[in-house]
Amino acid sequence: MNFPWFILTVGFALWFPTHALGIDISSGNQPLYQQYSFGRDETVIDLGSQPLWLPAGMVMEVMRRDPLLAEEMAREGVEVRVHPFLKGSDVNNFLHLGRLEGGIGGDMPAIAACTRDRVRVVSLMDLDFTTIVARHWMPLSELRGKTIGVPFGANAHHGLLQALAVANLPQEAVQLVNMDIQELPEALREGRIDAFSAWEPISSLAIRRDGARAIHRVLSSGYLYFSRTFHENHPQWVRRIIAAQVRALDWLADTEENTLRAARWVNESVRVLIGKELDLTDEEIARLSRWGLRNIGQTPLIPTAQREDDGYLARATAFLASTGKIPATTTWNDLRGCFRQEDAILVLEYPSLYHIDRIAIPTEKAIGRHLP
Numbered sequence: 001m002n003f004p005w006f007i008l009t010v011g012f013a014l015w016f017p018t019h020a021l022g023i024d025i026s027s028g029n030q031p032l033y034q035q036y037s038f039g040r041d042e043t044v045i046d047l048g049s050q051p052l053w054l055p056a057g058m059v060m061e062v063m064r065r066d067p068l069l070a071e072e073m074a075r076e077g078v079e080v081r082v083h084p085f086l087k088g089s090d091v092n093n094f095l096h097l098g099r100l101e102g103g104i105g106g107d108m109p110a111i112a113a114c115t116r117d118r119v120r121v122v123s124l125m126d127l128d129f130t131t132i133v134a135r136h137w138m139p140l141s142e143l144r145g146k147t148i149g150v151p152f153g154a155n156a157h158h159g160l161l162q163a164l165a166v167a168n169l170p171q172e173a174v175q176l177v178n179m180d181i182q183e184l185p186e187a188l189r190e191g192r193i194d195a196f197s198a199w200e201p202i203s204s205l206a207i208r209r210d211g212a213r214a215i216h217r218v219l220s221s222g223y224l225y226f227s228r229t230f231h232e233n234h235p236q237w238v239r240r241i242i243a244a245q246v247r248a249l250d251w252l253a254d255t256e257e258n259t260l261r262a263a264r265w266v267n268e269s270v271r272v273l274i275g276k277e278l279d280l281t282d283e284e285i286a287r288l289s290r291w292g293l294r295n296i297g298q299t300p301l302i303p304t305a306q307r308e309d310d311g312y313l314a315r316a317t318a319f320l321a322s323t324g325k326i327p328a329t330t331t332w333n334d335l336r337g338c339f340r341q342e343d344a345i346l347v348l349e350y351p352s353l354y355h356i357d358r359i360a361i362p363t364e365k366a367i368g369r370h371l372p
Contacts, residue, residue, distance in 0.1 A: 030086065030090070032084075032272075032273065033083075033085070033090070033094075036083050036099075037081070038081070038083075038094075038099045038100070039079075039081065042078070042233075042234075043077055043078055043079065044078070044079055044080075044081060045073075045078060045079070045080045045081070045101050045102070045230075045237065045241075046080075046081045046083060046094075046099060046100045046101055047060075047080065047081070047082050047083070047100060047101065047102050047103055047241075048082075048083055048084075048085050048090070048091035048094060048095070048100050048102070048103025048104065049061075049064075049082050049083065049084050049085065049103065049104060049269075050084065050085055050086070050087065050088065050091070050104060050105075051084050051266050051269035051270050051273055052086060052181050052182060052201070052202065052270055052273065052274075052278075053087075053104075053106075053126070053199055053200075053222070054128075054199070054200040054201050054266070054285065054288050054289045054292060055126065055128070055200075055252075055289040055290075055292035055293045055296070056104050056125040056126040056222045056292075057104075057266055057269070058252070058259075058262045058263065058265075058266050058285075058289050058293075059125060059245060059248050059249065059252070059293075060082060060104060061262055061265040061266055061269060061366075062248035062251060062252060062262050062265075062362050063082075063241070063244045063245055063248045064080070064082040064366050065265070065362035065363045065364075065365075065366050066244040066247060066248065066360050066362060067360060067361070067362070067363055068243075068244070068247065068355050068360045069240055069241065069243070069244040069360075072240050072355075073237070073240070078237070080241075082366075083100070084269055084272065084273040085103070085273075086151070086180050086181055086182070086273070086274075087109070087151045087153065087154040087180075087181060088103075088104070088105025088106050088108070088109025088110070088153065088154055088155065088222075089105075089109050089112070089151070089152065089153030089154060091103035091104065091105050091109065092105065092109050092112060092113045092116075092117075092153070095113060095117060095119065095227055096113075096116060096117055098227075100227070101226055101227055101230040102224065102225060102226035102227065102230065102238075102241070103224075103225065104125050104126075104222060104223065104224050104225075105155075105222065105223065105225065106126065106130075106154060106155025106156075106158070106199070106220055106221065106222045106223075107155050107158055107220055107221045107222070107223075107312075107313070107316050108153065108154060108155050108157055108158035108316075108320065108325070109153060109154060109155065110222075110223045110225055110338075111313070111316060111317055111320060111326065111335065112153065112320075112325070112326060113225060114225075114335045114338035114339075115326045115327070115330055115334075115335065117227065117228065118228045118337075118338060119225045119226060119227060119228060119338060120225060120226050120227075120228055120231035120238075120338060120340050121223045121224070121225040121302070121338050121339045121340065122223075122224055122225060122226065122231075122238060122242060122340055122341075122343050122344055123223065123224045123242050123245060123300040123301070123302065123343075123344045124221065124222070124223060124224075124296055124300045124301060124302050124303070125222040125223055125224050125245075125296070125300065126220070126221060126222030126223075126292055126296070127219075127220075127221055127222075127292060127295035127296055128199070128200060128219075128220060128222075128291065128292040128295060129159075129199075129200075129217040129218060129219055129220060130155055130156040130158075130159035130160075130197060130198065130199045130203070130217070130218050130220045131159075131197070131198060131199075131200075131203035131214045131216070131217050131218075132148075132159070132160060132163055132195055132196070132197045132214070132215050132216040132217075132218075133184075133188065133195060133196055133197075133198065133203050133206050133207065133212045133213065133214055133215070134188075134194060134195040134212065134213055134215050135188060135191075135194070135195075135210075135212055135213070136213055137213040137215055138215055139167075139215075140163055140164070140166065140167035140169070140215065140216055141167050141168075141169070143164070143167065143169060143173075143174055143194075143195060144169055144173045144174065145173070145174070145175075146174055146175070146194035146195055147174070147175045147177060147192075147193045147194050147195075148160065148174050148175065148176055148177065148193060148194065148195045148196060148197065149177045149179040149183070149184050149187050149188070149192075149193040149195075149196040149197075150176060150177070150178070150179065150184075150196060150197045150198075151178065151179060151180060151181050151198075152176075152178040154181070154199075155199060155220045155221075155222065156181075156197040156198050156199055156220075157197065157325075158218075158220070158316065158319075158320065158325075159197055159218035159220055160176075160197035160218075161319070161323050161325075162218050162319065163197075163216045163218060165319070165323075166216075171323070177193060179193075179196070181198060181199075181202050182202065182274045182278075184196040184198050184202055184206070185202065185205050185206040185209070185210060185212075188206055188210070188212060189206075189210050189212075195215070199220065200288045200289075200292070201278070201280055201284070201285060201288045204280075204284075204288055205278070205279065205280055208280075208284070209279060221306065221312065223302070224241075224242070224245065224300075225338075226238055231340075235343060238343050239343050239346060239347050239354060240354065242300075242343055242344050242347045242354075243347045243354035243355060243356050244360075245300055246298065246299070246300065246347060246348070246354075246356045247355070247356055247358075247359065247360045248362075249293070249296065249297070249298045249300060250298055250356070250359050251359050251360065251361070251362065252289075252293055253293065253298055254359060256286070259286040259289060259290060259293075260282055260283065260286045261364075262286070262289075263282040263283070263284075263285035263286040263289065264282045265366070266285050267280075267282060267285060299344075299348060300344065301341060301344050301345070301348075302339055302341060302344075307336070307339055307341075309332065313332060313335070313339065314332035317330060317331065317332045317334075317335055318331070318332070
């Protein structure tokens with residue numbers, strides 16, 4: 001039987017402004033997004049990835065080359081398509097429109113998607129830092145009056161708002177400019193912005209290539225999540241995708257050569273997504289990914305401490321509500337049910353059933369094609 005193709009082509013509060021839910025409708029106008037071919041029935045599972053986000057994008061690159069997942073889904077007549085996006089709020093847009101069944105996003109996109117669409121967040125994809133970068137070192141207080149580039153609705157946006165709060169700077173004290181993640185280093189170099197907030201590898205790209213300085217870092221999380229309907233109707237498919245994530249983490253941790261191979265796949269997908277090279281070598285991509293991969297480990301459970309009443313997610317929810325990024329009345333109790341551990345736990349408890357007791361060797365080239 002032929003394996004399915006992993007095609008890298010490339011109600012709540014409707015009154016509330018979409019930008020305040022991490023939804024940027026204009027992002028749907030990205031030319032490449034218009035070329036994506038989404039499934040029209042349950043024989044296709046469409047997932048959103050972010051190759052410009054490390055290490056989560058790297059893990060997804062390995063998952064979409066997993067022969068075991070391909071074989072399992074083929075037996076049920078299902079194919080999986082993985083589409084690249086620039087940021088989590090773009091993924092959220094297509095989830096909200098019903099074009100995607102799932103995807104990956106940082107803490108702010110995940111909370112926004114939970115607030116708007118009650119997505120089911122099932123595993124940890126990233127535990128790393130977002131970084132505020134400027135042309136030269138300065139204390140956070142000197143950002144007052146400065147123009148700062150940031151992808152609106154992304155985890156770097158959340159990190160920037162947190163940093164401004166630490167410096168007792170209201171949002172109105174700076175000029176925030178919504179920019180695509182890959183545009184930030186050039187805009188800083190050309191003086192169109194004074195600073196930017198980004199995740200890896202974009203922050204390191206500006207630091208390594210242009211001599212920019214990291215002036216503040218904020219811990220950030222990222223997650224794999226699915227629409228509520230898909231999660232309720234197809235829990236076994238959700239678990240098989242989680243199992244592919246576990247196998248991907250095992251494979252990446254096995255040898256440095258594996259991480260280097262995956263870095264090459266990241267660079268290939270970035271080239272498709274933005275139409276040019278990232279100007280980071282495979283070795284640099286691999287090195288930048290290893291820290292985040294170590295933080296996740298090989299069991300991508302959302303840490304219990306994150307989900308407690310005074311944990312990271314509760315604090316992030318309260319902060320985003322206080323800054324107007326989600327409805328001000330939203331509490332962690334409203335969102336707690338979105339963050340589910342049972343599927344990942346079942347995968348880990350039954351390693352033979354979900355084939356996580358062996359390392360799957362990814363295919364060198366992803367099954368499928370980049371564009372229709």
